[in-house]
Amino acid sequence: MKVVIISGSPRKNANTQIIMKYVYDYTKSKNQDTKLINLSEGQIECYRGPDEEYDESTKNAANDIMNADVWLIGSPIYNSFFSSSLKNLFEYINYKKTVGKIAGITVLASGNTGFINVQTLITQLLSYFRVITNPKAVFLTTESIKEDIVSDIDAQNRLKEMVDETLEMASKLR
Numbered sequence: 268m269k270v271v272i273i274s275g276s277p278r279k280n281a282n283t284q285i286i287m288k289y290v291y292d293y294t295k296s297k298n299q300d301t302k303l304i305n306l307s308e309g310q311i312e313c314y315r316g317p318d319e320e321y322d323e324s325t326k327n328a329a330n331d332i333m334n335a336d337v338w339l340i341g342s343p344i345y346n347s348f349f350s351s352s353l354k355n356l357f358e359y360i361n362y363k364k365t366v367g368k369i370a371g372i373t374v375l376a377s378g379n380t381g382f383i384n385v386q387t388l389i390t391q392l393l394s395y396f397r398v399i400t401n402p403k404a405v406f407l408t409t410e411s412i413k414e415d416i417v418s419d420i421d422a423q424n425r426l427k428e429m430v431d432e433t434l435e436m437a438s439k440l441r
Contacts, residue, residue, distance in 0.1 A: 268437060270294055270301040271335035275342035275353035276375075281307045282412050283375050286426070287341040289417045290373065294339060294430050302335070304328045306352040314358035321359070329359035337437045338398065339430060341373040342389060344381045349374075349389055357392060365396040369440065371433035372404040373426065382406040399440065401433045 272294060274287035284307050291303045304311075310324035332338065342349040370393050374385050386404045393400050405426055411419035417426070 268298055268300065268337060268434070268441070269335040270298050270337040270339065270434070271331050272301065272303045273332070273338060273340045273353070273356070274303065274305045274307065275340060275350045275356075277306050277309070277350060277352040278343075279307055281343070282409050283307075283341050283343045285412050285415055286373060286375060286407060286417055286422075287339075289423070290339055290341065290426055290430060293427055294434075297430070297434065302331050304331060304356070306350070306356065311352070311356055311359075314355050325359065328356065332356075332360055333364040336368060336441070337433060338368060338370040338393075339373070339433060340370060340389065341375065342385065344374060344376040344385050347381050347384060349385050349392075353389075354392070357396070360396060362396045365398055367440065368396075368398045369401070369433055369437040370398050371401045371429045373407065373429065374404060375407050375409065377409050379408060399436070401429065401436055403429060403432060405429045 272291045274284040276283035295301045312325045390400045411422035
């Protein structure tokens with residue numbers, strides 16, 4: 268099974284990337300065919316339309332997403348929305364190549380607010396791509412991160428559970 272982890276924050280020192288690297292390491296221990304797309308690395312070009320030519324890293328990221336069976340997506344909350352970098356990434360995705368894929372969602376905020384709204388928005392986006400979404404998203408605050416690691420044991424367990432359940436959904440629906 269092919270899995271892609273998407274860290275949806277464009278910020279260089281993003282807390283989202285810390286969380287999604289944790290998800291990546293855990294997922295990789297269970298499934299070797301796992302890739303990480305980290306939007307804070309700035310390799311994805313701004314979408315300019317379907318007839319434009321894009322660099323290799325942008326095309327590779329889009330292909331990795333379309334070829335994966337499972338997507339594990341992490342996004343921060345910015346202005347009551349998921350990141351524009353994440354939305355930009357999905358401009359490259361052909362909805363005809365994503366039917367029946369499975370996704371898990373993690374949402375990060377600085378406080379306990381807006382989680383359900385952002386989960387709903389990401390789920391609606393994934394619905395357009397006809398992706399089946401694990402209804403049990405993980406909501407975390409920045410308090411679960413200390414010294415650049417996911418330090419909160421409960422947060423670690425919830426992330427692992429989301430990964431396990433999403434992979435199980437995918438194996439059952441294959």
